[in-house]
Amino acid sequence: MTNNKQKKLTIIGAGVWGSALATLAKRNQHLVRLWSRHSTESLEAVITDADIILSAVSIKGVRPTIEKLQALTLPEKVILVTATKGLDPLTTLTPSQIWQEAFPSHSIVVLSGPNLSKEIQQGLPAATVVASNNRSAAEIVQAVFASENFRVYVNSDPLGTELGGTLKNVMAIAAGVCDGLQLGTNAKAGLMTRALPEMIRVGTYLGAKASTFFGLSGLGDLMATCNSPLSRNYQVGYGLSQGKSLEKILENLEGTAEGINTTEVLIRIAQTKEIYVPISHQIYRLLKGEITPQEAVKALMEREPRSEFHGLEI
Numbered sequence: 001m002t003n004n005k006q007k008k009l010t011i012i013g014a015g016v017w018g019s020a021l022a023t024l025a026k027r028n029q030h031l032v033r034l035w036s037r038h039s040t041e042s043l044e045a046v047i048t049d050a051d052i053i054l055s056a057v058s059i060k061g062v063r064p065t066i067e068k069l070q071a072l073t074l075p076e077k078v079i080l081v082t083a084t085k086g087l088d089p090l091t092t093l094t095p096s097q098i099w100q101e102a103f104p105s106h107s108i109v110v111l112s113g114p115n116l117s118k119e120i121q122q123g124l125p126a127a128t129v130v131a132s133n134n135r136s137a138a139e140i141v142q143a144v145f146a147s148e149n150f151r152v153y154v155n156s157d158p159l160g161t162e163l164g165g166t167l168k169n170v171m172a173i174a175a176g177v178c179d180g181l182q183l184g185t186n187a188k189a190g191l192m193t194r195a196l197p198e199m200i201r202v203g204t205y206l207g208a209k210a211s212t213f214f215g216l217s218g219l220g221d222l223m224a225t226c227n228s229p230l231s232r233n234y235q236v237g238y239g240l241s242q243g244k245s246l247e248k249i250l251e252n253l254e255g256t257a258e259g260i261n262t263t264e265v266l267i268r269i270a271q272t273k274e275i276y277v278p279i280s281h282q283i284y285r286l287l288k289g290e291i292t293p294q295e296a297v298k299a300l301m302e303r304e305p306r307s308e309f310h311g312l313e314i
């Protein structure tokens with residue numbers, strides 16, 4: 001029997017993040033169905049009567065998932081939540097833009113923040129953001145996940161919220177390199193601080209609000225991911241700094257490091273639109289095997305002198 005506050009939530013994507021989000025919602029007594037493409041139950045069966053469908057697949061699963069859902073009839077009022085942190089290699093769109101394009105009359109909510117899934121599964125305290133153009137939809141999702149261990153904020157910039165979580169993955173690769181090379185605390189502070197205006201330049205070009213990047217989904221997630229060996233993106237950078245090949249690193253990586261694909265898409269956007277992204281550019285060259293980690297550091301340090309807030313209106 002469901003009460004008024006109890007929601008029927010279907011989570012698509014049973015990776016580590018989808019599973020952690022399922023745990024949070026179950027602890028709040030919601031009816032949670034966790035589905036993956038390997039599930040024996042049909043997708044149609046698990047979305048029937050859903051109040052909320054949350055996608056926690058990696059970027060490469062977004063389009064296939066949407067195509068499956070388009071072949072079905074979605075419940076009319078169902079809220080669609082995306083928790084993916086990536087950019088579509090085909091179109092450079094963000095996941096929420098792809099979802100909105102596919103389901104123009106449904107409310108789309110972005111969930112993003114400093115949320116390393118292992119810590120969330122352990123029940124450690126964390127905070128996140130749910131962002132939507134439809135505030136009441138965001139508030140419904142807020143209530144589903146909010147608890148004494150998980151503080152959920154609402155905001156009205158879904159694109160900025162999503163891009164914060166997406167672009168910081170590139171910076172987390174850089175942070176892994178920085179720590180792996182033992183460049184010190186000053187270098188790490190310099191890197192993370194300079195990462196933010198780079199993210200803001202790209203984000204505002206794409207239509208996000210600059211202020212969103214100073215919140216949990218921007219600065220917050222940048223700090224979490226750049227400082228934690230739990231981050232897969234950080235692990236990629238750390239591995240590269242130790243002279244490992246990307247192929248070898250990926251063989252042993254638990255789950256997805258979205259920053260690799262994001263770097264590629266971001267550089268395409270930056271080159272076409274002439275956006276200055278020096279850190280991402282060096283990470284791109286490093287991932288391609290064009291330079292060594294040491295050469296990447298040298299290239300960043302030896303650039304032309306610049307003013308601190310060049311090209312930024314904050």
Ligand SMILES: NC(=O)C1=CN([C@@H]2O[C@H](COP(=O)(O)OP(=O)(O)OC[C@H]3O[C@@H](n4cnc5c(N)ncnc54)[C@H](OP(=O)(O)O)[C@@H]3O)[C@@H](O)[C@H]2O)C=CC1
Pocket residue numbers: 012013014015016017018036037038056057058059060061062064065083084085086115116117118254255256258
């Ligand atoms: N882990 C974390 O701490 C956080 C992760 N995120 C983001 O959430 C997303 C998922 O991350 P995470 O759970 O960690 O990653 P995992 O690698 O653990 O899981 C990836 C998920 O995507 C699904 N998937 C991949 N390709 C396809 C496809 N072609 N079709 C359908 N489904 C597919 C996988 O399904 P299958 O199992 O069937 O292969 C799996 O459910 C990423 O965008 C990540 O950046 C956001 C916040 C925190």
Ligand SMILES: O=C(CO)COP(=O)(O)O
Pocket residue numbers: 085113114115116117165169172221224225230231232233234256257258
């Ligand atoms: O997005 C995350 C934490 O907020 C997870 O980071 P990784 O994907 O690098 O593990």
